[in-house]
Amino acid sequence: xxxxxxxxxxxxxxxxxxxxxxxxxxxxxxxxxxxxxxxxxxxxxxxxxxxxxxxxxxxxxxxxxxxxxxxxxxxxxxxxxxxxxxxxxxxxxxxxxxxxxxxxxxxxxxxxxxxxxxxxxxx
Numbered sequence: 001x002x003x004x005x006x007x008x009x010x011x012x013x014x015x016x017x018x019x020x021x022x023x024x025x026x027x028x029x030x031x032x033x034x035x036x037x038x039x040x041x042x043x044x045x046x047x048x049x050x051x052x053x054x055x056x057x058x059x060x061x062x063x064x065x066x067x068x069x070x071x072x073x074x075x076x077x078x079x080x081x082x083x084x085x086x087x088x089x090x091x092x093x094x095x096x097x098x099x100x101x102x103x104x105x106x107x108x109x110x111x112x113x114x115x116x117x118x119x120x121x122x123x
Contacts (some may be wrong), residue, residue, distance in 0.1 A: 005100055007023075008107075026113075029112065038098075
């Protein structure tokens, strides 16, 4: 039996517009990249917590995530990101808790598009 750790995977992406289609598209793109880079299966995922900057209020990222195969049973939550004057606008962030055989230093956090500036050390 393979030892499995509980880890958190972080990610963020900027969105092209404040509308349901743009939010869904960005959410799916981010999640697919996190899934691919960390070789995650739906049964590996414990939960997902999304935040959105206050300029994104047209849709919930969790609604888009539930469209991914196997994600309809994963507990998810959405909230507003803390409003900081210098915050990156139009940004969705996610923290996924999961089981993985990887060590913490092997987890691949994903920052896409304009969100790459949030963690240049990881890009």
